[in-house]
Amino acid sequence: MTVRIVKHELESKxxxxxxxxxxxxxxxxxxxxxxxxxxxxxxxxxxxxVPDNSIAVVTVDDVEIARFPVHxxxxxxxxxxxxxxxxxxxxxxxxIEVKVDAALVLTGKLCVD
Numbered sequence: 001m002t003v004r005i006v007k008h009e010l011e012s013k014x015x016x017x018x019x020x021x022x023x024x025x026x027x028x029x030x031x032x033x034x035x036x037x038x039x040x041x042x043x044x045x046x047x048x049x050v051p052d053n054s055i056a057v058v059t060v061d062d063v064e065i066a067r068f069p070v071h072x073x074x075x076x077x078x079x080x081x082x083x084x085x086x087x088x089x090x091x092x093x094x095x096i097e098v099k100v101d102a103a104l105v106l107t108g109k110l111c112v113d
Contacts (some may be wrong), residue, residue: 005035012096014045019073023047027075027098027106029058030113031090038082041066046052050100055097060110063088070100 014027027045034040043058048070056075061105064089068077069102081087098106 002036004038006032007035008033009113010090010092010110011113012110014096014098014106014108016106025049025105027107029096029110031087031110036082038080039087040080041077042079043068043075043084044078045070045098045106046073048073048075048100048105050105051094054100056105059097059099060088060090061094062097065090 005073007098012029014029018025022032025045025047027043030040030042032040041061045056046057050070050073052071056068056070057064066077068075087103092110094113095111096108096110097104
């Protein structure tokens, strides 16, 4: 097994301004670039109050980066590629939005981890 070294990592906590005190919708986005030029994009969404099989659309500064289903209030996206051009370029300070059925449910800002 080859050991991969993370060269660059961006992350964003995804938060909602609505919701209850204990079950507020939230999530996290992580983007890693490795020394072998591979990349990984991982997004986890929790406590979303939307119907099962709703589609979450995640954008960075209005450019779509992921689209995936939500089940039981949870959505997960995890994709890895050895192609350094497989994902939309991202940098610290960019705005993240998560929409379900065109309604904005979570927002965040990318930062260096």
